[in-house]
Each structure stands twice: as C-alpha cells, then as structure tokens.
Amino acid sequence: MALAENPIMFANNPLDRAGHQRGNPDWLAAQLAAETALIVPMWNLQPLVLPEIQPGDGRDVGYLPKAAFGEAFDFERADKAIVFLGLNRWGKPLFAADISHMSSPEDIGPFRGMGIFEDLRALSAIGDMPRTELAILAQAKGMLDWNLRHPFCAQCGSPTNMLEGGYKRICGNCGAEHFPRTDPVVIMLATHEDQCLLGRQRGWPEGMLSALAGFMEPGETMEEAVARELQEEAGLEINSVTYLGSQPWPFPGSLMIGCMAEASSLNVTVDEVELEEARWVSRADVISSMQGNGPLGVPPKMAIAHQLMQAFASGK
C-alpha cells in the first residue's frame, strides 16, 4: 500500500531507491551505463531547470542522457561526483552530477541555452514544478552536498571513497564507514487554549512570526527536545507533545520534525539571545494572517511551520 499524498513540501518522493540493489557495484555500474540513464547536472548544488514548453505547463528538471554532458563531466573517473537517486516509474535510473567546476554553464559549454541553474529553495517557493520533482531534487541536493563535504575521514583525516551510489563513504586508510547525515530539528507550535506561541529571529522579514525550532541533541526523545527548546527559548512549561509530520529539509541536511505542544500556562520568558521576540497570538489572528489579511507575516507554504499554523488555525 502506498502512503497517502502528503501536503508537506519535499515529501512524496516517487523514486524506487533500490536500496537492496545499489550496494552491488556491478548493478550500479550497469545503471549508469544504461542508455536509459538520466542525469541532472547540478551547479553549486543548483539543478538545471528547463523552460516551459507551453505557457502555463510548468517547468521541468533538466534530466539529460550522458552524451549531453560532453566534456563537462568525466563518467569514467573513479572519484566522480555523481549520486544515484533511484529508478523512476518507467524503470529509468536517475542520477545527479556535480558540475560546479564549470564557470558559467548557462552560457558556455554543453548546457548552454538549455535552461537555468536554480536554487532549490527559490524553485520550491515559485511552485511551477510538480512537487514530486521537488522531492527528488531535495534528495539530490542533500546527497550531493553531503558527499562533496565529506572527502576526508572524520576519524583519521585520510581521503574517503564513495560507495553505493553515494549512500556510503569508506576511508581508504582506517576503513571507517561514513553515511549521509540527516540532522533532526524539532519545530513546534506551543498552544494554550485559543492561542499559539510564535517567535521571530533577528533578520527575518519585518512582521514575520513563526513556530520555534531547534536541533535535537543526543540522548533525548523528540518530545523531550520540544520541551527543552520551549523551556530554553521561552521559559515555557509543556504538558504534552503531539507529532504532526516531518519534512526533509536539505539546507543543508536536516529533517524537520513538526509537533504541537500544549503549554501549561501563558507564562513566557523570552531568551533574547535566541529570539528577538516571542508572543501569544490568537487563533483569529492566525486565521486572518494565513489568509493574507494580517496582522502577522507568516512562513511560506513550503515550510512545515506553515502546516503547523494551518493545523492550529483549523482547530485540529
């Protein structure tokens, strides 16, 4: 049975990641050698995006056959920066390749005139691409980013080699295995009766308020992390925590864990180092702000904080 469609941005990745096959180097090499293989070039972690064919149709990811890369990428090199994404619904193997060594690939070289290399955050805010494609790009960005940032062993400092299409790196010296990191972050909307607690960090757009958030620490459950963060940032006591949903957040490698937290009172003491402001906001003001009628600025739809506030607004 498939999972139901999820309204959270970067969810609904449709690929078969072939986790039981990609560990076999022969199988993986055959996927890259296949004529059906498609590779999205990524420049400074920005994917190639093709223009619309018909106005209003939306844009698509620039998946290209190997031949289209010309001299821009050496598929024979042992240390090539290319990650396996999975098999699409037609069984075609998809990859993402780093072409950051090129100086201006939109204007010079084999990708000239094909489209633009676009930041994933901007792309997901524009919303003119299928959400399933944005989910695949989140995987591509997270995977390439981690591999590019981990050329050396964290244990002994020697070079590491990529294995299993990028889902593992192994140290050539001490043999330590390293796996792509996902750093969990709790993001929570504290509520008390008909109000929710929103905060803002310095530098945010004027008037914008959002749910509070923080990295989980070793040795705590997500409920404990929610309670600790609310205590640290707002001096708030919590009675209960409810999990709402999670979001891959490849900026650079987080998993946002969205929760609702029931506060025992309205007593708040703001940590002014962490937050510029935190205050209770009525459900009526949240509803009106979500509809674009103020008085607050709210996080964009692509952020899970938006779903948390939507859940509160709808009384769930």
Ligand SMILES: [Zn+2]
């Ligand atoms: Zn090592």
